[in-house]
Amino acid sequence: MPRCSAPVLVVLLWAAGSALCAADVGDFAPCLQFFYKSWPPKGLTGTPICQRYFNQYRFASLYSRARRSPWFSGYMYAAPTGKRPSASWKFEPQLAYPGADGNMIPFPPGPVDQNVVESQAVELDYINSSYTRGHLNPSLHHHSREDRYATFTLTNVVPQKTGSNDGPWEVLEQTVNKTLDAYCLGEAYVVTGIIPYQSDEHWLKNHRVAVPEYMWSAYCCPKYNNSIPEELKHTFPTYAAVGRNDQNSTEEIVPVDTTAKKQFRGYDVRQMSLETLEMYLTERFSTVVSVFYERCSG
Secondary structure (H helix, E strand, C coil): CCCCCCCCCCCCCCCCCCCCCCCCECCCHHHHHHCHHHCCCECCCCEEEEEEECCEEEEEEEEECCCCEEEEEEEECCCCCCCCCCCCCEECHHHHCCCCCCECEECCCCCCCHHHHHHCCCHHHHCCCCCEEEECCCHHHCCCHHHHHHCCEHHHEEEECHHHHCCHHHHHHHHHHHHHHHHECCCCEEEEEEECCCCCCEECCCCCCEECCEEEEEEECCCECCCCCHHHHHHCCEEEEEEECCCCCCCCCCCCCCCCCHHHCCCCEEEECHHHHHHHHHHHHCCCCECCHHHHCC
8 A cells, every 4th residue: 555645736635534545546446336246347448546535435437648538437326416516626646646645636726736737637738729628427417515526527527529518418418317317226327438539539739638539428227117118118227328529520320410409510419229339339449348247237
């Protein structure tokens, strides 16, 4: 177990009466509870992060240091209360300093430590970039204030076009929220990730943060209400979707609805089975990708 030490700029956050110093970067072991059957998605490689806020694990992310953004975030759904919080953006200190305290930390008002800048995305990357900070784990899918605040870390976001973030993708997040809240009787597990461009990688303005071509999401609800309407029965115990993050992408994965409102046209979301999603992921990543243990049927 590493010693809890870091430069002055990496503020140590301690809960009263507790002094957790476990390494939360590089291993999903401390936070397997956020995955169905304690089984993280298989096939993708990156840096595991157990996302900790106020000394409690809130969700998990598989991070790409090279892209300075996550491949996916996994979390447990909980019905939200109240409006979307206005929280400060945070970073993961252990990506910069392996011995740092594991709690995510708000960005300082002044200059950011250079080791942090080199290890991950910072707020300046997104400013005037024409992309929003798109949550993989959205605050909308959590109940407690702390869980919702914890989603506002740049290790949980990717560059997402406004037409997607404020349009069809937001509709999808709301639809998942209503569906799971109404019909899921037990724990619901969600994994949301990205699909990179097949070639000619796209980057934010300063070539530090990679832009995804698509975003995807899937949920697993093993125990659900038998009174589900006929038109929704195919969405249990699991269901998935892929959303366009580029108006000019081809339409093999997600067709374009030409009747959509102009500001959202080209950012369509296609809902699909988990099997279909995994097929597209396997094709794009050139390796077998499995999102849930036994496809949420075990």
